[in-house]
Structures are given as C-alpha cells and as structure tokens.
Amino acid sequence: MTYVIGVDLGGTKTAAGVVAADGALVFTEQIPTLNRDGGEAILDATARLVQGLIQRAAGEGIDVGGVGIGSAGVIDAAEGTVVSATDAILGWSGTKLTAGLAQRLGFAGGDVRAVNDVHAHALGEAWLGAAAGSSSSLMVAFGTGVGGSFVLDGAPVLGHRFVGGHVGHFASPYAYHEGTALPCVCGHAGHVEAIASGPAIYESFLRFGGSPDVPDTRAVFALAHDGDAAGADSAAAIRAIGVGAAAAGQAVGGLINILDPETVVVSGGLADAGDLWWQPMERALREELLAPLADVPVLRATLGNTAAIVGAAKLVLK
Amino acid sequence: MTYVIGVDLGGTKTAAGVVAADGALVFTEQIPTLNRDGGEAILDATARLVQGLIQRAAGEGIDVGGVGIGSAGVIDAAEGTVVSATDAILGWSGTKLTAGLAQRLGFAGGDVRAVNDVHAHALGEAWLGAAAGSSSSLMVAFGTGVGGSFVLDGAPVLGHRFVGGHVGHFASPYAYHEGTALPCVCGHAGHVEAIASGPAIYESFLRFGGSPDVPDTRAVFALAHDGDAAGADSAAAIRAIGVGAAAAGQAVGGLINILDPETVVVSGGLADAGDLWWQPMERALREELLAPLADVPVLRATLGNTAAIVGAAKLVLK
Numbered sequence: 039m040t041y042v043i044g045v046d047l048g049g050t051k052t053a054a055g056v057v058a059a060d061g062a063l064v065f066t067e068q069i070p071t072l073n074r075d076g077g078e079a080i081l082d083a084t085a086r087l088v089q090g091l092i093q094r095a096a097g098e099g100i101d102v103g104g105v106g107i108g109s110a111g112v113i114d115a116a117e118g119t120v121v122s123a124t125d126a127i128l129g130w131s132g133t134k135l136t137a138g139l140a141q142r143l144g145f146a147g148g149d150v151r152a153v154n155d156v157h158a159h160a161l162g163e164a165w166l167g168a169a170a171g172s173s174s175s176l177m178v179a180f181g182t183g184v185g186g187s188f189v190l191d192g193a194p195v196l197g198h199r200f201v202g203g204h205v206g207h208f209a210s211p212y213a214y215h216e217g218t219a220l221p222c223v224c225g226h227a228g229h230v231e232a233i234a235s236g237p238a239i240y241e242s243f244l245r246f247g248g249s250p251d252v253p254d255t256r257a258v259f260a261l262a263h264d265g266d267a268a269g270a271d272s273a274a275a276i277r278a279i280g281v282g283a284a285a286a287g288q289a290v291g292g293l294i295n296i297l298d299p300e301t302v303v304v305s306g307g308l309a310d311a312g313d314l315w316w317q318p319m320e321r322a323l324r325e326e327l328l329a330p331l332a333d334v335p336v337l338r339a340t341l342g343n344t345a346a347i348v349g350a351a352k353l354v355l356k
Numbered sequence: 357m358t359y360v361i362g363v364d365l366g367g368t369k370t371a372a373g374v375v376a377a378d379g380a381l382v383f384t385e386q387i388p389t390l391n392r393d394g395g396e397a398i399l400d401a402t403a404r405l406v407q408g409l410i411q412r413a414a415g416e417g418i419d420v421g422g423v424g425i426g427s428a429g430v431i432d433a434a435e436g437t438v439v440s441a442t443d444a445i446l447g448w449s450g451t452k453l454t455a456g457l458a459q460r461l462g463f464a465g466g467d468v469r470a471v472n473d474v475h476a477h478a479l480g481e482a483w484l485g486a487a488a489g490s491s492s493s494l495m496v497a498f499g500t501g502v503g504g505s506f507v508l509d510g511a512p513v514l515g516h517r518f519v520g521g522h523v524g525h526f527a528s529p530y531a532y533h534e535g536t537a538l539p540c541v542c543g544h545a546g547h548v549e550a551i552a553s554g555p556a557i558y559e560s561f562l563r564f565g566g567s568p569d570v571p572d573t574r575a576v577f578a579l580a581h582d583g584d585a586a587g588a589d590s591a592a593a594i595r596a597i598g599v600g601a602a603a604a605g606q607a608v609g610g611l612i613n614i615l616d617p618e619t620v621v622v623s624g625g626l627a628d629a630g631d632l633w634w635q636p637m638e639r640a641l642r643e644e645l646l647a648p649l650a651d652v653p654v655l656r657a658t659l660g661n662t663a664a665i666v667g668a669a670k671l672v673l674k
Contacts (some may be wrong), residue, residue, distance in 0.1 A: 103397050103600075112648060122648060174516050186614075191512065197616025201648045208610020208644065211529040211537075211546060224646055227612075228592060286391070292526020292547075296504075298515025326526065328542055330430060330440060330519045 041100050043088050044351030046108040046155060046343070047080075049126035051071055053343065056095050056102065057351035059080025061166040063344055064100065067091060072330040073126060073292050077133030085142035091248060092143075104149035104354035105139060108346040115153045121200060155346050156203055157194035160187030162349030163303045168337040172301040177339070178205055179288050181306035183223070185233040188297055206231030206292060212285035215245060234286040236307055239278050248274035259311055283318040284307070290319075291326025294334055300345050305339035358481040359418050361406055362669030364473060364661070365427040367391055372405050374413050374420065375669035376553065378619050379484040381662055382418065382669070385409060391444060392464030396450030403460035409592075410461075422467035422672035423457060426476025426664040429557040432518050433471045437529035439518060469671040473664050474521055475512035477623065480667030486655040487619040496523055499624035501541070506615055509577035523611060524549030530603035533563060552604040554625055557596050577629055601636040608637075609644025612652055623657035637646070 041064070045054040048071060055066035069087050084107075092102045109128055112121030118136025142149040153161075160177035169175035169189070177225045178186035184206030187194045198204050206222075210230040213220045219228030222239070232238055236255040243258045244250060248271050252258060262275035286308070294302060308315050327334065330345055339345060359496040361384070361452075364373040366389060374385035387405050390397045402425075410420045429441030430449055436454025466638060471479075478495035482499055486494035487507070496504035503523030505512045514520050528548040531538045538556070539610030548557055554573040561576045562568060566589050580593035604626070612620060626633050645652065657663060 172516075188615075190508075195508065198490075198618035199616055199648050201646060202614065202616035204613040204616075204646055207613040207646055209527075209530065211527050211605050214529065226644060288527050293614070295522040295525040296520065297506075297513070298517055298520035298522075300516040303361060328522055328525055330517050334554060339551070346519050 041102050041317060042094065042104045042106060042351045042354045043091055043102055044158075044347040044349070045088065045105060045107040046120055046158065046346035046350060047071060047084065047107055048155060049110050052084055052170035054091055055086075055344065055347045055351070056091055056100065057348050057355070059355055061348055063348060064098075065091070065094065066344070066347065072128065074298055075130055076129030076137070076270070077120070080127070080130065081135070081138040081142060083204070085139055088143060104151075104226035105143065105145065105148070106352040106353035107135060107139070107152040107254060108155040108156070109152055110151060110155050112200050113152050113154045113327040114275050115151070115196055117148070118152050120148075140247050143277065149354060153194065153196060153350070153353060154200065154203070156185040157187045157196060157351035158304070158346040158348065158353070159305065160189050160203075161194050161352050162341055162345035162347070163305065163339050163351050164189040164192070164349075167341040167345055168303040168339050168350055169301040172299070174297075174299045175301045175303055176290070176297055176299040177303040177305055178286075178290050178293070179302070179306035179339075180236070180308040181235055182236055184235050184286075186293075188299065205289065206235065208235070208289070210285045210289060212281055212288070221352060230285055230289040234282045234289065239282040239308075243274050246274040246277050261315065262314055276314075279315055280318045283315045284322040287319040287322030287324075290336075293321070294331055295326065295344060296330065299334070302334055302336045304336060305345070309338055358673060359413065359420050360422040360424060360669045360672045361409055361420055362536075362665040362667070363406065363423060364476065364664035365389060365402065365425055366473060367428050370402055370405060371665060372409055373662070373665045373669070374409055374418065375666055375673070377673055379647060379666055381429030382416075382665060384662070384665065392446055394418055395438070396456070398445070398448065399451065399453070400506040400549060403457055406457070406461060416618075417616075419587075422469075423461065423463065424476070424668035424671035425457070425468070425470040426451060426473040427453060427470055428473050430518055431470050431472045432487065433469070433514055433540070435593065436465075436468065436470050441587040445649045471512065471514060471668070471671060472518065472521070474503040475505045475514060476664040476667035476671070478507050478521075478621070478667065479512050479670050480659055480663035480665070481621045481623065481657050482507040482510070482667075483670050484614055484666055485659040486621040486657050490617070490619040492615075493619045493621055494608075494611060494615055495621040495623055496611070497551060497603050497624035498552055498554070498622070498626040499656075500554055502553050502604075504611075506617065523607065524553065526533060526607070527547040528552070528603045528607060530606070548603055552600045552607065552658045557600040557626075560596035560599055561592050563591040564595050564646065580632055581655065594632075597633055601633045602640040605637040605640030606644055609641040612641070612649055613632040613644065613646050616649065617652070620654045621653055621657050623663070624656060627656055
C-alpha cells in the first residue's frame with residue numbers, strides 16, 4: 039500500500055500526518071508555525087516535522103512516497119510557490135514551498151505538491167468527510183475568516199491565478215449599517231466576511247449595544263446561550279449571531295444556485311457552534327434556493343482538524 | 357474535415373448552422389420555435405430544419421457527423437432530456453430532446469448532444485469568441501434575464517442537477533426598495549436579476565418616477581442617451597440604468613473573487629447597449645476585486661447570435 043504525508047500549514051501551527059492510500063490517518067504530529075521567522079526557517083522546521091514522521095513510519099515498516107501541503111496564503115499549485123500571504127506568516131510570500139521541501143527531504147519535485155489550505159480542507163471533506171462519494175461539493179468555512187472551495191470530480195477548482203474560493207468577498211445585503219457598507223478585511227466593504235465571520239459577529243454585538251466588557255466572539259455565543267436571563271447583552275448577542283448566520287446562509291444559498299454542487303459542506307468554528315448559528319444559517323440558505331435545488335444536502339463538516347491533512351495527502355496519492 | 361450542426365433553440369426562434377471543425381460557420385437557417393405546440397411538434401420542426409441543412413451541405417459535398425443543441429430550459433446533458441422549462445415553451449419540459457432528434461434524423465445517440473442554451477453560448481465564446489484561448493472563462497449575460505456559465509478546460513460547469521449558471525439568483529444589496537427586497541422571477545426576492553435585468557431596469561425607471569408612457573427598457577435607454585435635455589424622465593432613466601449596471605458589476609466582481617476565471621465575458625442586450633451601461637457596470641465590478649485579480653480581462657462578447665450555435669456544435673466535435 040502507498041503512504042504519503044499530508045501537511046496543514048497554518049498561521050499558528052503546522053500539523054502533519056502519515057496517510058494511507060485508503061485515507062487512513064496512521065499518526066499525526068504538530069509544531070508551532072515559526073510565523074515571525076521567514077520562509078526558510080518555516081521550511082526547515084516543516085522538513086524536520088516531516089522527516090520525523092518518515093522515520094517513525096519506517097520504524098513500523100511504512101514507506102512514504104510523497105508529501106502534500108495545504109498552506110495558508112495564495113499558493114501557485116503549478117509552481118509550488120507562495121504567491122502572497124498575510125502578515126500572519128511574515129516572509130511567507132515568495133517562498134519556494136514544494137521545491138524547498140523536496141530538496142530538504144530528498145524527494146523528486148513531482149512527489150511534493152501544495153495548494154492553499156482551504157482547498158486542501160475541502161478536498162479532504164470531499165474525499166473522506168461529509169461529501170465523500172459526491173461528484174461535486176461546495177465547502178464553505180465560517181470562522182475567523184470566510185473561505186471556501188468548489189471540488190469538482192475530485193479536484194478543487196483553484197482558479198487561474200490560484201485565488202479561487204474567496205467566497206467571503208462578495209456583496210451581502212446584510213453587510214450594511216445605517217446605509218453604510220461595513221469595512222471588509224480585504225480593503226473593500228459590504229462583503230459577506232464583513233458581517234458573517236466570527237470577528238464580524240463580535241463587531242455586530244458591539245454595534246447592537248452589547249457591552250465592550252464582553253471580550254470576544256466565544257463570549258458572545260455564551261451570552262446568547264444564556265438567553266433572556268442575561269438581559270440586553272444576551273439580546274444583542276442573539277441578534278448579532280442571527281444576522282451573521284443569515285448572511286452566511288444567504289451567501290451559500292446564492293452560490294448553490296450558481297454552482298449546483300451535489301453536496302454542500304459547512305465548516306469552521308461557527309458551524310461547530312451549535313443550532314444557535316446553524317438554524318438561522320440553514321433557514322436563510324434554503325430561502326435562496328431555486329426550486330430544482332430545494333433538496334440539496336447541506337452537511338456539517340465531519341473531519342475537523344484532520345480535513346486539510348488528508349486533503350493535502352490526496353494531492354500526491356496516485 | 358469534420359462538420360456538425362449546432363442548434364440554438366430559444367423561446368421564440370430556433371437557429372441552426374453547419375459548423376466546421378475549426379469553428380467556421382458555413383451557413384445558418386432559422387425558424388420560429390413552435391412554442392405553443394408542445395415538445396413533439398418542436399422536435400419535428402427542428403428535425404426538418406436540421407435535415408434541410410444536411411441536404412444543403414450535401415449539395416456542397418459536406419458530410420454532417422452530428423448535432424449539438426443549446427436549448428432553453430434545464431437540460432439533463434447526460435440523458436439529453438428537458439428537465440424543466442418555463443411557459444415560454446409550452447410542453448417542453450419532459451421532452452426527450454437528443455433521442456427524439458437522433459431518431460428523426462437517423463443519427464446514433466452519441467452523435468446528438470444537448471446542453472442549456474446559456475452554457476452553449478458561453479462555450480461558443482470560450483471556443484471562438486471573446487475568451488478564445490483562455491483555460492477558464494466566466495460568461496455572464498444581462499438581458500431579459502440574467503444567466504451565466506463558468507467554462508473550465510473547454511467544458512461548461514453544468515452542475516450536478518444541470519442547474520448551474522443561475523448567476524441572477526443570488527442576493528444583491530441593490531435589489532431593495534425602501535428596505536424591502538424586490539421580487540424576483542424565481543419566486544424569491546432581493547436577487548441580482550430583480551434589479552439588473554432589462555425588465556428590472558424598466559421597473560426601476562417607473563419606481564424612480566419615470567413616466568408610465570415610456571413603453572419599455574429600450575425607450576428608457578433612449579431617454580438616458582438624450583441626457584438632461586429631456587428632464588425628469590431622463591434623470592430617472594439614467595438612475596435606473598446606473599443602479600442596474602452597478603448591481604450587475606458588483607455581482608460579477610464577487611463571482612470573479614470566487615471563481616478566478618482567466619477571462620470574463622459580459623454578454624446580452626445590456627452589454628450591447630453602450631457605455632451608458634458598461635461604464636458603471638465595469639466600475640462596480642472592479643471595485644469588488646481582490647488585489648491579485650485587479651487585472652482580470654472583462655470583455656464584451658463578440659459572437660452575437662452565433663455564439664450558442666457554435667458552442668452547441670462544439671459539444672459533438674471530436
């Protein structure tokens with residue numbers, strides 16, 4: 039049986055695992071991403087992580103045939119390079135990701151492949167998770183940011199400039215306050231991410247009169263769970279979550295009308311937050327759907343943190 | 357050289373042409389679609405149209421090897437059947453389109469293929485028109501309705517239920533009036549089509565105080581061209597076109613962020629209406645784009661009415 043290593047390289051941590059051809063995750067390890075030290079240091083640390091897994095696998099008689107990486111940033115999957123990245127990983131932009139790892143690990147170039155981590159995540163869910171067995175799936179993740187990927191016939195649609203999947207950056211009627219479009223992290227305004235991300239829900243909470251003593255989105259959800267008992271803050275929390283969830287659902291519903299995926303997978307921290315978010319999200323989603331799409335399955339992601347690892351591994355599994 | 361016939365079967369007319377393997381359109385003919393007479397009558401008339409073209413081609417020593425059809429309605433491209441259609445073509449839903457034509461024309465089943473007409477249109481532009489040479493393109497048409505198709509590696513992304521491309525049916529912040537979402541022809545409200553289609557521009561004109569004596573969208577454009585000279589009606593016309601164009605551009609811009617096509621093609625009657633629509637459309641479109649997409653080419657469709665004919669032909673050209 040063929041085994042490969044899948045790597046999920048994010049802004050704060052890098053997780054990697056040995057994955058069998060049937061998708062079984064043999065074991066995983068994790069390190070902090072050296073996000074202040076630049077691309078070469080990150081490559082060195084990632085190569086050490088992978089080398090450790092290869093040795094551990096060898097000890098169990100497992101031979102590793104390649105490395106797939108899902109990485110934060112815009113990744114040129116043809117060249118294996120980091121086209122751009124935010125300051126969450128300083129010096130990552132421009133890094134020769136696959137060539138640098140292949141050289142450090144002694145692999146041939148073709149045995150090391152990389153895509154953006156959201157695409158790896160979606161590919162993992164399409165292969166082994168909520169969308170397993172579907173010929174096409176749309177995965178949308180709502181958390182600190184909003185991202186997604188359309189997986190068609192077993193391959194994520196990466197886009198011509200590898201920018202595809204930025205589903206958080208289109209106009210949302212919800213992303214307005216008193217007639218003014220809410221600013222978006224992309225530099226524009228009025229986008230889905232500006233109202234539907236976790237931090238956006240916290241901003242809505244404050245805008246709706248919630249107390250600034252409430253520290254973060256997690257606390258907003260806790261307040262909403264408490265319900266009426268806790269008064270004005272709970273009301274603001276419930277409203278902020280409801281608006282964010284409705285904006286999320288409306289956006290995904292519109293995308294379903296455009297892409298008509300066999301299966302829809304919703305992922306990310308907000309999808310894991312329970313019915314308080316999921317119910318208004320799915321209600322708004324189904325309100326958007328054209329009649330022939332009324333029965334499209336909308337499923338919660340099932341693989342959690344391992345989705346991007348197995349999805350990345352799939353890149354190099356023949 | 358291989359020749360095939362491409363058919364563009366719309367609600368009011370059916371046009372067909374003999375197409376060479378290199379895309380050359382040898383000759384075309386056109387008949388009214390028997391849109392009140394039911395599926396079998398339409399198949400009979402279409403088969404006669406195609407048979408006439410085959411005979412005319414034979415007279416010039418041209419042998420026709422297959423028939424591709426782009427048809428109004430939701431078309432199951434695998435089965436070659438009409439899944440659903442509006443009342444614009446009565447009795448079209450349920451018609452065995454490719455089998456019915458193959459039988460009438462004496463072709464083998466595999467030599468007759470069909471897709472929805474918007475997908476055929478986009479495939480034509482991707483093959484020979486504005487997006488020729490691009491590995492991926494997004495075509496969006498703004499006219500009586502709003503439709504589109506994402507063409508990837510030479511094939512339109514049809515969707516799992518063949519409903520893909522309904523780009524008019526997602527939420528637009530512009531599709532509101534005094535806080536209420538404008539009704540959309542799909543039965544929902546607040547969609548792009550409800551503010552950006554030709555008829556929607558006419559409705560906006562009336563809503564903005566334009567005179568009901570102005571008969572249609574074409575007349576609204578004529579008033580807008582006259583500029584200030586014609587007073588309040590011209591102002592309402594300019595405003596209605598501007599809002600519709602901005603909603604169109606904002607929608608296409610958001611889709612570009614999601615799909616990252618190499619080339620974008622804008623088509624339909626509104627795209628042909630000149631700078632009055634195109635300039636605010638493109639301005640709004642570029643305002644939405646993520647930085648790495650800033651230079652995406654946004655081109656006017658070039659093939660006009662022949663796009664769907666050649667695109668349909670491409671379905672059966674080997």
